[in-house]
Amino acid sequence: MGIRIFTEQFLVVLLAQILLTGVFKVKLAGPVFFFLWILMLGWQGLGVVSILIGFLTGLIYDVLVSGTLGWSSLLFCIVGYLNNYFPADKVMERVLAAVVFGAFYTAALTVDASYGLVWQKGEVFKFSVFFGGVSALLAVIYSLFLRYQLWSRKKY
């Protein structure tokens, strides 16, 4: 992947994370665009890059949301790695991957090492599925955007 396209993607995702998260919020729960980007990189066959990007964007995300520094980067790395082994050639498979990994990420976010779950189990399940669904929807939109971007550069 060209450096230019990669930089463009990073800027788009960063801006989306800062500006658009509020727009897509449903009852305060908004999507994590960094997370979607990691999935998309994995689907393009960039396994190592997706893990590295997961690490870096995780740190940025932790700073943005005042989370525990290192927790999101750890989860993003794991998601980036596991995503390489998830079959995701068709749209439905990608939707399923986004739901599964989105649910995993949300569930993991509500765990504290000292105190266990900081939400009730039912709520964790409900919002994990919800976040996974939102992630899947945006992943499809983002996938179409990437296809258009590559097509417009006649590399498709």
Next chain:
Amino acid sequence: MVWCFRREIVLIVCTGISLLFLRMGWWKQAPGAEKKVLLEPRLNYEELIRENRRLRHLLGLQEKRWPCFSFVVVAEVIKVQPAVWPGQIVVNKGKKEGVRENMVVVSSEGVLIGRVIAVEESSATVFTIFHPSTKLSVMVQRTREIGILEGASLPYLLVRYLPKDSKAQSGDKVITSGLSDYYPKGLPVGTIFRIDPEKSQYFYLAWVKPEAGFERLDEVLIGH
């Protein structure tokens, strides 16, 4: 050979560094430091002015006489978990500033946030009213009926055991009753959103919309 395992190697290195960050707990060692680093080089005046306003407001609150508190400390929120409807927050004041376990935490508007659970030297962990272990006695302000608030059913709170002949209705304010061990009487908690009969039909339960703006927690007051 090594190239075959490049993903695993990168994963191990990245997770190792992440775990190192977690173990170091940077937010604990330098509370508020990251904010200063971000603000100072950019001279973000707007952010400074807003922070100044907030702090002035809090100073006014701290100096104000709180009938329910004999001791009040202003603290900055340095960690929220998770980012939405946080069940747990960490503040940058601890034993050194006189914070103790079971102190009550309220927002800058005086709305109930939660209770201090653990205190470090310069930080404290707070369980908010969203935390599953939260159970406190509350009162419907208009009708004076008592119920038990539980930190469940996000994004709302649940008040159980309202009497069957309850006159409470949606829009009524819910406040702390003063019957709990830790929470003083009269702290605003939220507004009733919906009332349903319990499964057992002996009580009513109310869905309460929290008063505190959990999505913009910057500074809080800790008191007892």
